[in-house]
Amino acid sequence: MPQSSTASKKPNAAGQKALVIGAGIVGVNVALALQDKGYDVTIVDRGEPGMGASFGNAGGIAVTECAPIAMPGILSNVPGWLMDPLGPLSVRWRYLPKMLPWLARFLAASSKTRVEQIATELAALLHRAWDDYDPMIAKAGLADAVFKKEGALAVYRTDASRRKDDYGIDLRRRNGINIRDVSRSEIRDLEPDLAPIFACGVMEEDWGRVLDPYKIVMGLFKLFTDRGGKFETGEVTDFVYRDGKPRAAITTSGDNITFDTVVVACGAWSKTLSKRLGSPVPLDTERGYNTTVPYHGASLSRMVICADDSFVMTPMEMGIRVGGAVELGGLVASPNYDRAKALFAKGQQVLPKLNPEGGTEWMGFRPSMPDSKPVISKSPNHQNVFFAFGHGHLGLTLAATTGRLISDLMSGAETPVNMTPYRINRF
Numbered sequence: 001m002p003q004s005s006t007a008s009k010k011p012n013a014a015g016q017k018a019l020v021i022g023a024g025i026v027g028v029n030v031a032l033a034l035q036d037k038g039y040d041v042t043i044v045d046r047g048e049p050g051m052g053a054s055f056g057n058a059g060g061i062a063v064t065e066c067a068p069i070a071m072p073g074i075l076s077n078v079p080g081w082l083m084d085p086l087g088p089l090s091v092r093w094r095y096l097p098k099m100l101p102w103l104a105r106f107l108a109a110s111s112k113t114r115v116e117q118i119a120t121e122l123a124a125l126l127h128r129a130w131d132d133y134d135p136m137i138a139k140a141g142l143a144d145a146v147f148k149k150e151g152a153l154a155v156y157r158t159d160a161s162r163r164k165d166d167y168g169i170d171l172r173r174r175n176g177i178n179i180r181d182v183s184r185s186e187i188r189d190l191e192p193d194l195a196p197i198f199a200c201g202v203m204e205e206d207w208g209r210v211l212d213p214y215k216i217v218m219g220l221f222k223l224f225t226d227r228g229g230k231f232e233t234g235e236v237t238d239f240v241y242r243d244g245k246p247r248a249a250i251t252t253s254g255d256n257i258t259f260d261t262v263v264v265a266c267g268a269w270s271k272t273l274s275k276r277l278g279s280p281v282p283l284d285t286e287r288g289y290n291t292t293v294p295y296h297g298a299s300l301s302r303m304v305i306c307a308d309d310s311f312v313m314t315p316m317e318m319g320i321r322v323g324g325a326v327e328l329g330g331l332v333a334s335p336n337y338d339r340a341k342a343l344f345a346k347g348q349q350v351l352p353k354l355n356p357e358g359g360t361e362w363m364g365f366r367p368s369m370p371d372s373k374p375v376i377s378k379s380p381n382h383q384n385v386f387f388a389f390g391h392g393h394l395g396l397t398l399a400a401t402t403g404r405l406i407s408d409l410m411s412g413a414e415t416p417v418n419m420t421p422y423r424i425n426r427f
């Protein structure tokens with residue numbers, strides 16, 4: 001039976017050394033939540049905090065996105081992915097053989113029965129996202145500086161393309177997501193700089209955005225260190241075991257970092273360490289691209305999702321970020337920035353005042369499970385090992401919730417949601 005008192009667990013946690021591997025948005029949120037429970041927390045990262053996928057993402061607090069990436073009928077799109085290297089979803093031919101087991105699971109997750117279940121399980125996390133973020137953001141003094149909660153507008157060029165999303169929209173509504181249809185004229189009123197090419201859209205009222213995803217990681221990281229949290233630099237390569245339990249992380253810096261408990265939060269790179277800890281996992285990466293251009297006259301009031309071409313545009317502090325797409329190409333191949341350029345060109349059709357001058361291109365590695373659900377889990381092998389990765393398109397959105405849930409699992413407190421769907425050994 002789970003225990004019900006969080007407070008009663010604090011004395012047990014006090015003085016316990018928790019090590020979080022990975023200083024992305026997920027690792028930093030986990031570390032803060034563990035501090036709240038009284039753990040003495042160290043974060044280790046092979047580089048500077050916040051420089052992984054958490055650095056340059058689209059900045060959406062996408063609490064409405066409970067529909068998985070693999071939706072019913074996706075199988076018929078596979079030939080197109082293989083033939084169009086600049087399309088919304090593409091596969092790098094060389095990586096294809098390595099990716100096949102992941103792809104097989106991805107396609108298996110697209111059956112209607114699985115999709116219905118996954119959506120409900122993702123919604124259970126997404127419904128918590130704001131409640132879990134807000135207190136931590138307030139403690140860090142970041143609220144107004146980083147978050148905007150004015151919803152997102154998804155736009156469609158034709159009524160027919162909107163109807164293609166009927167199932168996905170209905171699925172989300174059935175899971176308690178607030179989505180409102182908007183007309184052609186309302187789109188013009190909401191976002192006057194958009195080209196007048198959209199027949200209709202939907203407003204996703206509860207969506208939010210951050211003004212700079214990197215700043216939110218660093219603002220929370222500062223709170224972590226201000227509260228006494230320690231940061232070490234080094235790549236964790238393996239673990240030292242004592243009495244059958246992992247007790248220290250071996251790092252490339254030459255030092256071993258001892259711990260009572262450890263959390264693997266290495267984003268797309270979590271697979272190797274999970275395997276070392278006895279939990280092989282079908283994690284891969286969906287690479288994503290974007291271009292951020294300074295404000296040269298184009299303006300948006302909220303995030304805009306261009307549903308027909310599968311990209312988003314986010315108004316940020318430093319300019320407008322245009323991007324998205326999924327490239328299945330692994331962690332090693334160098335970026336193909338033609339993808340970012342192709343997305344930007346589509347952005348210019350939609351937002352004609354967009355000007356490429358001074359733009360910055362970026363590619364990031366989404367940590368993706370084939371069923372679009374994160375791993376938020378205790379190890380089935382070791383009482384003192386936990387996993388927090390695999391958030392795919394939703395890592396920024398679900399980071400605070402992940403932190404809260406991992407801290408409950410570690411301290412033995414009752415979790416507010418059933419954790420079975422997110423366990424590491426579900427495949």
Ligand SMILES: Cc1cc2nc3c(=O)[nH]c(=O)nc-3n(C[C@H](O)[C@H](O)[C@H](O)COP(=O)(O)OP(=O)(O)OC[C@H]3O[C@@H](n4cnc5c(N)ncnc54)[C@H](O)[C@@H]3O)c2cc1C
Binds near residue numbers: 027053268389
């Ligand atoms: C183009 C794009 C757009 C996106 N848009 C959104 C969005 O709008 N909303 C949203 O919610 N999500 C979005 N995402 C997804 C989101 O960015 C990720 O899910 C999230 O950043 C993952 O965070 P993380 O902390 O798990 O991983 P990361 O930020 O990648 O951090 C992992 C960290 O682990 C470290 N590490 C790895 N291996 C080791 C090791 N062995 N030892 C020590 N350190 C190690 C790395 O150096 C890194 O700092 C987007 C992603 C992309 C690519």
